[in-house]
Amino acid sequence: MTQRSTRRVPKMVIGLLMLSLGIQIVWHQNAPEPSVQIQALTKPPQLELLRIFSLGDPIVAAKILMLWLQAYDSQAGKVFSYQQLNYNSLQKWLEQILHFDPKSQYPLLAASHFYSMIGEPHKKRQMLEFVYQQFFIDPATRWRWLAHAAILAKHRLKDLPLALKYAEAIAAHATPDMPYWAQEMRLFILEDMGELERARLIIGGMLANGQITAPDEIKFLNEKLLALEKQIR
Amino acid sequence: MKQIFTLATLVALEALRTRFFALIILWLLIGFGFALFIGQITVIETIAYQSSLLAAFLRLSAVYIVSLFVITSMVREFQDNSVYLWLSLPIPRSTYVIGKFSGFTLVALFTAILFGATLLLFVSYPQVGLWTLSLLCELLIMTALSLFLALTFHQTVQAFSVVLGFYILARSIATLQLIAQGPLNNSQSGINQLINGLINWLAMLLPSLDRFSQSEWIVYHTGSIDNLLEVVVQTIIYVILLIAMSLFDFYRKNL
Numbered sequence: 001m002t003q004r005s006t007r008r009v010p011k012m013v014i015g016l017l018m019l020s021l022g023i024q025i026v027w028h029q030n031a032p033e034p035s036v037q038i039q040a041l042t043k044p045p046q047l048e049l050l051r052i053f054s055l056g057d058p059i060v061a062a063k064i065l066m067l068w069l070q071a072y073d074s075q076a077g078k079v080f081s082y083q084q085l086n087y088n089s090l091q092k093w094l095e096q097i098l099h100f101d102p103k104s105q106y107p108l109l110a111a112s113h114f115y116s117m118i119g120e121p122h123k124k125r126q127m128l129e130f131v132y133q134q135f136f137i138d139p140a141t142r143w144r145w146l147a148h149a150a151i152l153a154k155h156r157l158k159d160l161p162l163a164l165k166y167a168e169a170i171a172a173h174a175t176p177d178m179p180y181w182a183q184e185m186r187l188f189i190l191e192d193m194g195e196l197e198r199a200r201l202i203i204g205g206m207l208a209n210g211q212i213t214a215p216d217e218i219k220f221l222n223e224k225l226l227a228l229e230k231q232i233r
Numbered sequence: 234m235k236q237i238f239t240l241a242t243l244v245a246l247e248a249l250r251t252r253f254f255a256l257i258i259l260w261l262l263i264g265f266g267f268a269l270f271i272g273q274i275t276v277i278e279t280i281a282y283q284s285s286l287l288a289a290f291l292r293l294s295a296v297y298i299v300s301l302f303v304i305t306s307m308v309r310e311f312q313d314n315s316v317y318l319w320l321s322l323p324i325p326r327s328t329y330v331i332g333k334f335s336g337f338t339l340v341a342l343f344t345a346i347l348f349g350a351t352l353l354l355f356v357s358y359p360q361v362g363l364w365t366l367s368l369l370c371e372l373l374i375m376t377a378l379s380l381f382l383a384l385t386f387h388q389t390v391q392a393f394s395v396v397l398g399f400y401i402l403a404r405s406i407a408t409l410q411l412i413a414q415g416p417l418n419n420s421q422s423g424i425n426q427l428i429n430g431l432i433n434w435l436a437m438l439l440p441s442l443d444r445f446s447q448s449e450w451i452v453y454h455t456g457s458i459d460n461l462l463e464v465v466v467q468t469i470i471y472v473i474l475l476i477a478m479s480l481f482d483f484y485r486k487n488l
Contacts, residue, residue, distance in 0.1 A: 048408070048411075048412045048415070051408045051411075051412075052405050052408050052409065052412075054408075055401065055404040055405055055443070056404040056405055056407060056408060056441075056442065056443025056444075057289060057404075057443065057447070057448050059285055059447075059448040059449055059452055060285050060286060060288075060289040060448045063281075063282050063285055063286055064286070067271075067274060067275070067282070070274070070276075071274070103452075103453055104278065104281070105277060105278065106275075106276070106277060106278050106282075109276065109277055
């Protein structure tokens with residue numbers, strides 16, 4: 001359909017258009033600032049309810065929820081600390097997301113790298129424990145997050161028994177694709193704990209049962225074994 | 234056959250003249266911008282997030298645009314009385330319905346191909362191919378449904394509202410069935426048994442659209458020919474059912 005020239009529009013209509021646009025801009029400028037009141041993170045709804053809202057596509061629902069949760073600490077243009085987050089609710093949300101998309105690593109990355117970087121030890125421990133519990137569901141893909149949890153437990157929490165618990169879980173569920181360093185983490189933790197005899201026995205066991213096949217790794221473990229034996233003497 | 238081809242060509246021409254494909258391109262650009270934004274805010278699994286969210290956006294958009302096009306095109310046929318012109322010609326009513334459906338199928342085909350091609354930016358072609366064919370099947374069901382509802386209601390608002398309701402229900406019915414049969418439900422109660430029966434009855438009549446164009450195929454590359462075969466068989470059955478319903482209704486109309 002062809003259009004007539006703008007000169008055919010009555011001046012009154014053009015005036016009304018300009019005036020209403022001006023009023024809208026003025027109205028917006030004078031509107032109150034968006035509320036900066038932080039909304040507390042509540043517990044997620046029941047899994048069945050979330051499943052209905054996902055319209056039969058749980059993977060997309062999981063990804064939308066994860067991005068929403070990731071952005072939860074910045075509300076109304078302000079970023080607030082993780083200390084203000086309810087970690088019980090947070091953990092429930094992460095569990096629901098993993099339930100929807102078990103192959104995704106994002107929730108475990110968030111738990112082990114973001115939400116565990118908090119000053120409060122009990123919240124940090126809660127996140128590390130969450131990673132530990134989730135590890136057993138799929139050790140072959142989730143071991144890296146537990147390895148990070150072991151490092152945090154050792155260096156941030158200075159809780160060597162906790163770090164050893166995580167490292168032993170990794171070693172107990174080792175898969176052929178897992179790098180040797182992940183399986184050997186427990187040796188260094190045991191050494192730090194002064195449990196040299198236990199470390200020596202583990203290395204001996206690893207070398208004896210043919211678990212380690214790479215020549216460099218065998219050489220490294222043999223050297224470590226000798227060093228430990230010297231220390232024990 | 235020639236009459237069906239003529240009707241289908243006219244529908245395709247209508248899509249071109251109403252700038253339907255310009256809208257599709259615009260939609261693709263919006264989707265692409267959305268995917269870029271997702272890429273900026275994700276820390277890991279960026280491609281998985283971009284491809285799955287873009288696929289979900291394109292899937293919903295395709296259903297919305299194609300259904301609305303079918304409904305508005307058919308409603309206009311009734312409002313400007315061109316349907317009477319067609320029926321005054323020596324063509325059977327079945328040819329008119331099938332010709333129109335063939336034209337809308339062409340529109341759905343181009344939409345699915347354009348939307349699927351966008352995903353090639355993120356995902357390898359075998360999975361995108363499966364997803365695109367599955368999206369085409371989904372669009373064919375929604376096209377046949379929209380045609381049936383437009384022939385029945387002759388009104389855009391009513392027809393599109395039913396399309397939306399049908400789509401949401403068809404994608405959620407499997408979940409509703411699981412919830413109804415789950416341990417949380419008290420199966421002793423009469424009302425619950427009635428609701429369970431109603432949900433099972435609905436599930437029997439609806440296609441399981443949650444099995445179509447699954448995000449898992451795009452993200453984890455799990456789609457197979459078996460998945461596609463299931464989708465194609467369901468589409469053939471349901472499109473034939475909807476076309477039969479349209480013909481039944483159209484033949485009964487006193488036009």
